[in-house]
Amino acid sequence: MLITILRNIVRQARRQPLYLALNVIGLGLGMAVCLVLTLQVRYEYSFNASIPDAANVLRLDAHHMNPGNAPQENADVPFIAFPFLHTDFPQILATTRYETADYQLRAGDRRVTADTAMVDPSFFDVITLKLERGNARTALTRPDAIVLSANTAQALFGTTDVLGRIITTDHEGHRVSQTVTAILARPSGPVTIRPDALTPIPAYEMEKPQFTRWGSSAGDIFIRVHNAVDRGVISQNLTRFVIDHASGDANDDNSEGVHPERHFGLSLVSLRETHFHDLQVIGGDEATDRSVVNILELIGVLALLLAVFNAVNLATARAGLRAREVAIRKTLGATRMVLFVQFVGEAIVNTAVGGALALALCEVALPFTAALTGTTLHMDYGFTLPFLFGVVLLTGLACGLYPALILSSYQPAHVLAATRMPSGGRSAARLRNGLVIIQFAFAVAFAICTLVVNRQANFMQTLDLGFVREGVLISSGDMANDAGKQRALIEALRHTPGVVSTCLSELTPNIDNRHRFDVTPVGSHSGDIHVLGDTIVGDYATTYRPRLLAGRWFDSSHGEDDSPGDDAFYKAPGKTWNVVLNRTALSRLGFVRPESAVGALLKSGSVTLRVIGVTKDMLFISAREDVSPQITFYSTAPQSYPHASVRFSGASENIMRTRLKLAWDQVFPDAPYGFETVQERMSTFYITEQRRGWLFSIASGIAVTIACLGLYGLASFIALRRTHEVGIRKALGATSQKVLTLMLRDFLRPVLVACVLAAVPAWLVAQSWLSGFHQRIAVSWLDFAIVVSVTIAIAALTVLGQTLRLARAEPACALRAE
Known part of the structure; x- marks a missing residue:
């Protein structure tokens, strides 16, 4: 059977190379988009997964419900709460404070500015970051200890074998000598906690007001618990915790007043949740919108579906060309089941070729995507190959089932007695038009949303800030x-x-x-x-x-x-x-x-x-x-x-x-x-939307390309079938211009219907996304007009060659061709 399938594919490739090329390229593009976006989504969902037991490491967040302001959540909490946590909650296994600051590190003539976390000695009991060198139990026990990341050690010493070396640190004018006690290993996956250095909280830092006032915002507090049950118990009692410890006189600056629970609260967030959760937290500009990540995966699936629709459309359109082959094989004794398996097998093999193309495209596109999104994406073949195998198998089945049912159902007597090849009738035509409508509806809706994302990113970049930003440098x-x-x-x-x-x-x-x-x-x-x-x-x-x-x-x-x-x-x-x-x-x-x-x-x-x-x-x-x-x-x-x-x-x-x-x-x-421009300091606010807009633009272009590949292939087969009709029309006096108009209208009607159907969902999605911004653009009818006009123009250019060839055909040649 396999040899028969391969022989038929080679024969079809020789007889109709255009069909095979369109089919394989469409499938390759669809699977490549699906694969790249799946790797991107997998990356976003894997934040902090490399930290052992990260689900039971919880961050304490502060909630402020102040008059005249919308409720706010802040990851920076008052450190005055720290000593009471162990006393009030026996479920807590370990706690640590985590406050970041810029430290100047010196070793000989080398100097590095390091994002340094000031923590408690219990830090590694709470967050078990892996060490390349050193002992986690003793790394932070001495007051002059400092733990360096592998990159920082490399920058200071040119090696990571530096345990016991002395460096000079400077923070807010306090210059001290510290001993390197451990080296952080490079994380094996994406993490939200990636300090350049760790050091015990200095005594002078603890004298600051944020360590003694409930109204202050000092830094993060992390706790470790056994399981989700302990987390639930602590969460239920945090309001009582605030009342017990933050209450005070109305004029007491160190407390939260008589009824602190009315305007101040605490909550817990798992370390596995922070990457998405921090989008709603003050200062969480590096967080990612979970809904956007889910949309990326949906786009990958839909791109694959577009390729499937494309393959089904092309297969059903050319099914009549293989009708006599089916009739002869059935006459010679082939059963419907044998033919069904053969046609499904051909679809799977074609899909496998497209899968190989997708893997090559993914290798090329992944570094570009990583640079575009600011991530560290890489090809993980342990995940990619099994995933791609499953995608190829499911896609091949999806592409081949319906065409195989159609082809294997042909009756030999009807086919061999007919003078024309079967076309499937109106139901087949409706199916093909329906698939074109679905393809272009998705592509148009996606393109509209992409245009809105790009406009919002540009708006954020050029927003009137209320001051003159040009010509200003700010110290960091x-x-x-x-x-x-x-x-x-x-x-x-x-x-x-x-x-x-x-x-x-x-x-x-x-x-x-x-x-x-x-x-x-x-x-x-x-x-x-x-x-x-x-x-x-x-x-x-x-x-x-x-x-x-x-x-x-x-x-x-x-x-x-x-x-x-x-x-x-x-x-x-x-x-x-x-x-x-x-x-x-x-x-x-x-x-x-x-x-x-x-x-x-x-x-x-x-x-x-x-x-x-x-x-x-x-x-x-x-x-x-x-x-x-x-x-x-x-x-x-x-x-x-x-x-x-x-x-x-x-x-x-x-x-x-x-x-x-x-x-x-x-x-x-x-x-x-360090001195930075206003644009550099504020780029974190819009760079995510800007990168997302670029990624969406590429995916949108590929979606339109896949849809146009299907439309082009469909137009070529329909033009072949309508050659006799055009000959009769021209013999009866129709001009080439009238025929051209008629053909273009028939080809573009599904595209116009798709544009109409895409408008409402595109508007709803764009409005929902923009609602997350306080400063935002308005969705304009021009967004729809631009995308629809460009789509129709591209679709018209796609079928124009076939349509012109058909419209210019001489009646005698057209009638003789039938």
């Missing part, structure tokens, strides 16, 4: 909480050639400020509004050029413009300080117009704030996040977490970075350094 390094050094840095930057202005601020693009507090208008009966605070010093107005809607900006000649720093703010009761609001704060506080807010008084505890100006919202956040009501202070006091910003002119970005480094090193020679 930490600086000491020292007013003298901060003022010295401003002066050093200000006198750098090319610098127009400079300032310090706690809030910069892509920085989550932790300074939040409640305010209420004086004389108002409304409740408190929870606002975001920013403290600035220097020439902020010239550096960022915020758009003032009413009032004035800060002026050093006004004494009340200079307020105390964060820590001293509430130590000055009865004082009045001048502030500037953003537009969102204006509306949340109940002011109708910007002018009406100027001069208004606000209360925050025992402190009075006077509004001197209102600015347009400055968007330092992702388009997915809601804009917070914001109050800006001016203060010459030392800031806790300042970043330097400069506006420059007359020099390139690279030249300015070099000049700014020299100025930075004058004041902070050992602190981590």
Whole structure:
């Protein structure tokens, strides 16, 4: 049987090479898309799977339900909760705090800026990251210990065999010598926890307010439990935990007030869930939308179905050409079952050839896809080959079953007695048109959604941020909480050639400020509004050029413009300080117009704030996040977490970075350094959508290509069948133009129906996806018009050659051909 199948395939390839090429290419493209997207989806779902027992490693998340703001979830929690967890929950096996910061690491003349996690000695009891060298039980027990990643060790020493070596670390001006006690192995799969270094939490870090205040956001807390039952018990009692430990006096800054459960809560998230879950968490810009990943897999399956429909359509269209072969073989004694198995076998072999093509295409496309999506995709043959074998088998069966049923059902007497080959009648024509409609409906809907994704990504990239982003560089390094050094840095930057202005601020693009507090208008009966605070010093107005809607900006000649720093703010009761609001704060506080807010008084505890100006919202956040009501202070006091910003002119970005480094090193020679543009800092907000749009564009193009391959093959066979009809029409006076119009109308009618059917689902999917953004585009009818016009044009060009050849045929030749 196998030899018969192979012999028939070779014969068909010689007689109708176009059919075989279209069939194999269509199947190869469909299976390649399915395979690549399956590998991408598998990668996204495998985050943290390489960490042993990751499902029972839980992160404690904080929930803030503050007045005037939408509920927010934050992975950064107050570390004051840490010592109470073991006491209240015996189900917990181990706990650790996890706070990241930039450390400057030195070994000899080599220096590396490392994303360093400050953790508890119990870290490896909670998160069992694999070690290349060292002992996990003792790696973090000594206060001067430091664990390096393999890449960091390689960068510092050129080798990973460095246990016991001494390096110098610098963090916020604290320079100490530390001993390398272990080396982290390179992760075997994608992980969300990938520090460059691990070190015990320094004593000076524990003296900071975020370790003693419930209202602070310090870092992550991870716990390990036995199983899901223990997780459920802890989750059910977290509200009681907050009430027991976070309650306090209304004026107590270290607590969450009298009823903390009303505006503060805690929840647990498994380490296996964080990659998807963090999309709804503040600062979770590297997270992935689970629904989009599922859509990718759906697209892979649908691309494969398109190829199947394509193969079925081509097989049923040419079934009549093999009718006499079937009739003769049945006359010679072949049973229907034998013929059925033969035709299904031919379909499976053709599919296997397409599978080989798909594997080759996948090898070529996978590195490109990895670069496009920013992932580390690779060809895992242990998964790929069995998966591809199953796909080939199922696809071959799907492609061959219906055509085999049709072909094996032909009756020899009817076929041999007929002067024309059987065409299947209207039911077969309807089936072919239906398959074309399904193919193009999916392709058109997908193309519309792809266009919306690309437009949203472009919108996010060019969004009006409320300030002038061009010509601004922002520091990424930490600086000491020292007013003298901060003022010295401003002066050093200000006198750098090319610098127009400079300032310090706690809030910069892509920085989550932790300074939040409640305010209420004086004389108002409304409740408190929870606002975001920013403290600035220097020439902020010239550096960022915020758009003032009413009032004035800060002026050093006004004494009340200079307020105390964060820590001293509430130590000055009865004082009045001048502030500037953003537009969102204006509306949340109940002011109708910007002018009406100027001069208004606000209360925050025992402190009075006077509004001197209102600015347009400055968007330092992702388009997915809601804009917070914001109050800006001016203060010459030392800031806790300042970043330097400069506006420059007359020099390139690279030249300015070099000049700014020299100025930075004058004041902070050992602190981590880096200056980035606004676009670079905010690229994480839109790069995912941008990459996704590129990936969708490629997949959409392939989907249209597969549909057009089917349409082209179908048009070639239909044109062959309608040659006699065209000859009669032209003999009766029809012109070539009329025949051309008639043929194009018949070929494009299913495509037009597909475009109509695709409109509603495409609109629903696009609207659902856009609802996840607070700053978003509107779905326009132009999106539909553009895609439909391009699709119809491509479909017309696809069948134009066949149609022209048929329309130009001489009547005598056409009638003789039949």
